[in-house]
Amino acid sequence: MQAQVWTREHPQEAAQLLSKSGANHYTPHAAGILQSILAPSPADEARYLADRAVQHGDWPEKRIDFQPYLYPAFTEELVRRLKTTQVEGNAQFITALDPGFVARDLVDDRFVKKSIAAVGGMKTFGLPDSYARSESIVV
Numbered sequence: 001m002q003a004q005v006w007t008r009e010h011p012q013e014a015a016q017l018l019s020k021s022g023a024n025h026y027t028p029h030a031a032g033i034l035q036s037i038l039a040p041s042p043a044d045e046a047r048y049l050a051d052r053a054v055q056h057g058d059w060p061e062k063r064i065d066f067q068p069y070l071y072p073a074f075t076e077e078l079v080r081r082l083k084t085t086q087v088e089g090n091a092q093f094i095t096a097l098d099p100g101f102v103a104r105d106l107v108d109d110r111f112v113k114k115s116i117a118a119v120g121g122m123k124t125f126g127l128p129d130s131y132a133r134s135e136s137i138v139v
Helices: 003-011 010-020 029-040 042-048 070-081 101-105 110-116
Strands: none
Touching: 003 010, 010 029, 070 101
């Protein structure tokens, strides 16, 4: 969590550290490319909306960002969507899955919640101070 907070507060430095020219060569990307992703200019944000790379301008989220918490609602919606997704092989087990059970069974969030609290809570990441949300998907 501390690294996520630092990266959000220092996107330019993070881009350099993560780039191929950074000391550890974490990614194969140039620092400038990572800077445009981690700290997009207002013109880039407007372009993302114009070309529909971002479809919900009223949601204050970056196109690429670090999220501290995997919301159960997302996992539930993912399972719902899997039920209507064409997959190779025998996928009949998917139809029997209960999305709520899957979210509770797969994710043990006790540890991440403690880590989030240690850095000041969800508000530190610009998020509502809640571990619940509803998903809105427009196709």
